Amino acid sequence: MSQTPDRPNVDHALARLDTVLTRLEASVAHRLEAEREPGDLETELAIMAEDRARLAAELDAASARLATVEATTSDVGHRLGRAIEAVEGVLARPRVAR
Template sequence: MTSPLDDAMKRLDAALGLLEASVSRRLDAEKRKGSLETELQLMQDDRSRLAEELDGALTQIKRYEVATDDVGQRVQLAILAVQNVLSQAGQLELEEG
């Protein structure tokens, strides 16, 4: 037969074991939470950096589009000028011949 003191000590020991396990789980959860918060902050920083890079790339693309349109217009004008010169040269040949 065990004494009431021994029973109380066993219950106290079991309760302390449960408390230690609970504290350990809580500390692990806090560590994970801290890691997740750090990871989230890194992801937000990456997102901001990528958004800035995307904005810069879009601005550059718009500049290239404007330049391309300008070059296209100049090429069209050059083609018309060459066609005009060739047309006039052809008319001169007809008039001389």
């Protein structure tokens, strides 16, 4: 097989073609892998949605506890007010000498 003057050009073109095909195969493999697994953005959004749901549930629970504490405080306040009135009533009575 004799070498023609164009042979180096053909070898160079084949080497370039081989490089391009290798890069194309790697790109296709990367693309297929990216389609199989959720992307970073999708993962981040899913994590944020889970955090939001968890925080919303915690806020609802805290609001419910606050409502319970407020109701209890109001009840204690009314009872304390009645107790103060009762003590004041007892103190306001004239003393009976014995």
